Amino acid sequence: MKATVTVMPKDGVLDPQGKAIGHALAGLGFSGVAEVRAGKVIVLDLAELDADRARAQAEAMARRLLANTVIESFRVQVEG
């Protein structure tokens, strides 16, 4: 199974990278961008063939290492 872990800064946690991207977009003339948040995507190729177990594995990995839940939230998507 392929598991995609999306890690984002939590709401309320300063995201200076997102802010800088927002400023750059405004500088390029893109108007109407209210807020930009920047995170990361980690794609895992898992040996597990069962979707539920693959999701559980990816979530455990995210809690243990891939995300720092003090400052980040994560979302796991699984596909075959």
Place this chain on the structure above:
Amino acid sequence: MRAGIVIFPGTNRERDMAIALRRSTGHAPRMIWHRETELLDLDLVVLPGGFSHGDYLRCGAMAAHSPAMSAVKKFAARGGYVLGVCNGFQILTEAGLLPGALLRNASLRFLAGDCHLRVERSDTAFTGHYQRGEVFRAVMAHGDGNFFADDATLDRLEGDGLVAFRYATPSGEVSEAANRNGSARHIAGIFSPNRRVLGLMPHPENFVDPLLGGEDGKPLFDSLAALAA
């Protein structure tokens, strides 16, 4: 006082730290590779600055799960003294030995240069040779030193007297201008609840020799040297 320094791939401040420890304790510290797990003979473990594992994923995230850090956690649970500077502070938060996290500097810039730290308490093993409220010069050299914790955690740190140092002006005024990385409540360093684990972003080990511009950081190492062997 027997000290050891843990070295991870990408650590680069271990030799400065060793010089600082040797100057104050009179003994060369033991250098500990990150795969080692034996710390039994030590009184103090130091996690020095650098860019462990290339700062990949998050600063200190990989190092926090190394075999040596498992040993450091046990060492700290037994009441051992642990000092983390810069990347070492990041590793301590990632390992859960200290609360909060170090975010990208609010300015998004890597900050390199002198800063001034106000000593919040002098009744600890790390700060006994300073006075409370004293200001000393240290060097910051980090891209991710913006201390963050939720309000409840910050209130607890302050209420329990676990803030070690705050960014200040040379005259000791805690101000936004002095807080160059944007840290919550100007916090530069914090203690564990038993005050035996200290993490701070700036480098006290840079100022332990007049030849290199001053000895402002030496009292921290002198304090540790005074610990019973």
